[in-house]
Amino acid sequence: MDNFLILKTLDKAARRIENTEALENISGDILSSKSIVLNFPSFMDGRAYSQARRLRRAGYKGTLIAAGDVRADQARQYARVGFSAIFSKNNFDGAISQNDLTRFTDHYQSSASDEQSIYHKRFPNTAAKESGGGAF
Amino acid sequence: MYQYDAFDHEILQKRIEEFKSQVKRRLSGELSEEEFKPLRLMNGVYLQLHAYMLRIAIPYGTFSSDQMRKFAHIARKYDRGYGHFTTRQNIQYNWPRLTDIPTILEELAEVELHAIQTSGNCIRNTTADQLAGVAKHEIADPRGYAEIIRQWSTFHPEFTYLPRKFKIAITGDTHDRAAIRFHDIGLEIVKNKSQEIGFKVLVGGGLGRTPIIGTVIKEFLPEKHLLSYLEAILRAYNLDGRRDNKYKARIKILVQETGIETYRTTVEQEWKEILKEGRTDLPLNAQIRILEHFTLPKYSHKGVTSYNFSDFYAADSDFARWINHNMHDHKIENYAAVTISLKPLKGIPGDISAEQMDGIASLADLCSLGEIRATHEQNLVFPHVFKDDLPALWRDLEKIGLATANHGLISDIIACPGLDYCALANARSIPIAQEIAQRFDDPERMEEIGELKIKVSGCINACAHHHVGHIGILGVDKKGVEAYQLMLGGSADEKASIGKITGASFDAEEIIDAVEATVDLYLTLRQDNERFIDTYNRVGMAPFKEVLYG
Numbered sequence A: 001m002d003n004f005l006i007l008k009t010l011d012k013a014a015r016r017i018e019n020t021e022a023l024e025n026i027s028g029d030i031l032s033s034k035s036i037v038l039n040f041p042s043f044m045d046g047r048a049y050s051q052a053r054r055l056r057r058a059g060y061k062g063t064l065i066a067a068g069d070v071r072a073d074q075a076r077q078y079a080r081v082g083f084s085a086i087f088s089k090n091n092f093d094g095a096i097s098q099n100d101l102t103r104f105t106d107h108y109q110s111s112a113s114d115e116q117s118i119y120h121k122r123f124p125n126t127a128a129k130e131s132g133g134g135a136f
Numbered sequence B: 001m002y003q004y005d006a007f008d009h010e011i012l013q014k015r016i017e018e019f020k021s022q023v024k025r026r027l028s029g030e031l032s033e034e035e036f037k038p039l040r041l042m043n044g045v046y047l048q049l050h051a052y053m054l055r056i057a058i059p060y061g062t063f064s065s066d067q068m069r070k071f072a073h074i075a076r077k078y079d080r081g082y083g084h085f086t087t088r089q090n091i092q093y094n095w096p097r098l099t100d101i102p103t104i105l106e107e108l109a110e111v112e113l114h115a116i117q118t119s120g121n122c123i124r125n126t127t128a129d130q131l132a133g134v135a136k137h138e139i140a141d142p143r144g145y146a147e148i149i150r151q152w153s154t155f156h157p158e159f160t161y162l163p164r165k166f167k168i169a170i171t172g173d174t175h176d177r178a179a180i181r182f183h184d185i186g187l188e189i190v191k192n193k194s195q196e197i198g199f200k201v202l203v204g205g206g207l208g209r210t211p212i213i214g215t216v217i218k219e220f221l222p223e224k225h226l227l228s229y230l231e232a233i234l235r236a237y238n239l240d241g242r243r244d245n246k247y248k249a250r251i252k253i254l255v256q257e258t259g260i261e262t263y264r265t266t267v268e269q270e271w272k273e274i275l276k277e278g279r280t281d282l283p284l285n286a287q288i289r290i291l292e293h294f295t296l297p298k299y300s301h302k303g304v305t306s307y308n309f310s311d312f313y314a315a316d317s318d319f320a321r322w323i324n325h326n327m328h329d330h331k332i333e334n335y336a337a338v339t340i341s342l343k344p345l346k347g348i349p350g351d352i353s354a355e356q357m358d359g360i361a362s363l364a365d366l367c368s369l370g371e372i373r374a375t376h377e378q379n380l381v382f383p384h385v386f387k388d389d390l391p392a393l394w395r396d397l398e399k400i401g402l403a404t405a406n407h408g409l410i411s412d413i414i415a416c417p418g419l420d421y422c423a424l425a426n427a428r429s430i431p432i433a434q435e436i437a438q439r440f441d442d443p444e445r446m447e448e449i450g451e452l453k454i455k456v457s458g459c460i461n462a463c464a465h466h467h468v469g470h471i472g473i474l475g476v477d478k479k480g481v482e483a484y485q486l487m488l489g490g491s492a493d494e495k496a497s498i499g500k501i502t503g504a505s506f507d508a509e510e511i512i513d514a515v516e517a518t519v520d521l522y523l524t525l526r527q528d529n530e531r532f533i534d535t536y537n538r539v540g541m542a543p544f545k546e547v548l549y550g
Helices: A047-057 A072-081 A094-102 A118-122 B006-027 B033-041 B065-078 B098-110 B143-153 B223-240 B251-258 B260-277 B284-294 B308-315 B317-326 B354-367 B387-399 B430-439 B443-449 B510-525 B532-539 B542-549
Strands: A005-007 A015-017 A035-040 A063-068 A085-087 B045-047 B052-056 B062-064 B082-085 B091-093 B168-171 B185-191 B197-203 B215-222 B335-340 B351-353 B371-374 B380-386 B454-457 B471-478 B481-488
Touching (some): A035 A047, A047 A063, A047 B223, A072 A094, A118 B284, B006 B098, B062 B065, B065 B082, B065 B098, B065 B354, B082 B354, B143 B168, B143 B223, B185 B223, B223 B284, B308 B317, B308 B387, B317 B387, B317 B443, B351 B354, B354 B371, B354 B380, B354 B387, B430 B454, B481 B510, B510 B542
Parallel strands (some): A005 A085, A015 A035, A035 A063, B168 B185, B454 B471
Antiparallel strands (some): B062 B371, B082 B351, B335 B380, B371 B380, B471 B481
16 A cells, blocks of 8 residues: 555546446456546445456556545545545545555455455465455 | 454454544544544444434344443443343444543453444444354354354445445344345355255345345355355445435345346356455355354253253243243253343333343353343343253342343334434334333233234334334324324244235324234134234234224
């Protein structure tokens, strides 16, 4: 999570994907985008978490940006499903989101940025690939 | 019982630190109530009619005497001397101060308890059969799997802002005491032809405004794929569930609108992808480590013949009545599980005082191996009682007002907080439950009536599950006046059914008479030992309508 970015401006070339798209099939065109913006129309609308998950699973390597009604206290979740940046025009409290990102050292699920779940740590000899508990 | 390891403790501590800082920001005005609301809801803090309410999770309804003592302490120190057991096997406090809540959470963490995900649009506490692990005909103890789900769903980053709340229930017995057909996901432990353990998975059941019986999405899910399949169901729901209307946002509506076949195809397709990654399901060693916490305890009187029990049973008719209604068969010979009713006459269903909690804790240490269960019917259970200890237990329970012999009877009523506490309610529920109990307050009459489940909700959100009461009562607002609809024929067990409304609503006095008229008619119509629900299913609504409105 060291490279997680808080953006004040958005690259106009970034590709926007609406959160009504389930992304069951992801085209090569999407995968080769340099940056993709996923939208949270309201922070309560969590569809983009699953979209991010699917994009990373499909092998997307570019910058994945959470935009819309994003909140500092949610930074950890954005990062753990595969977002690499948040974009907010609001006065975003960077200290709080940084705190949120680093607060937990261990998780019951493995993630894109944290390969080792608690299950893996409970059994150090288990291969990372079999760490279990939900993968990202 | 499950025991936390260093990882579990660490996570809990970090969460408390986080919440403490959020409360601080709220109190300093840095966070508005609007911004704070989703943060507090993730930790079970509601704003009720009069005050904040704190809901504490009791994972799958199993807890220890030490945890009960902590509940008593919290009731005494931070609340008004009592707590309230809910229909989701949790406990609520209705009067905590926001400033005290971080300290309460610290105190709870000392005994491995928390309020994580007891509200909000996330995966809630997984509920289970209250006789899990000891029920005589159980296939396997469901609690280990519920603990696996608890860990996996705790702070699941993807499933914290679902379209709506998400409730999972699990049973290991074919006789369903956990109402799995009325949950977003219901899991029934089954064995296949090769005697391997797996789950029958139901999806899209629920109550509330649109009661629906869950549909089987998978007949046999191998044990090892539990989490990957749950993840597939949740992901499909998170992406496709409706978000345009709060009342159509539960998974049941998605399943109804899409159709189970289409929904199943979506889930199976996603599941295949998850399996390809091979990283969601627990490795066998991790699964075994969790399940091992739920092996049968050491029963020191195993194989010891019981003497006092039958003598006392024959000699004391009050004790016999309590045994007849509140005792349950146990896997181990000469052991029993007993229901401790939280429905005494004039009481509030599910309420318990701090003194009673302490009493229960001591008695659990003496004669239930320190273990207690909370039931979705708002009672408690001692799961491991040697039969010869029952007479003394009964006497001690009597001393603290908890020996009510009414489990499953007409006065064992589920009621929501209703208009007395809840901002959503249209009508009061608790006084209606109390009036009914009062009306039938004759042990012999209750016994004559037999099993009859009454459930009273104060609004259509159905927190008291009125749709699945043999007799259900729903409080409605009739031009500013509290009124009550009567429903008959609901059932939450394996023969799931949704009750039907009898007709026009009644006022608060009439509804008690209507219940009595319904019960009296049943007594004249019943054949042999039919329960109310059996008679209703045989004769249908017509004769009841006739007596109520004719």
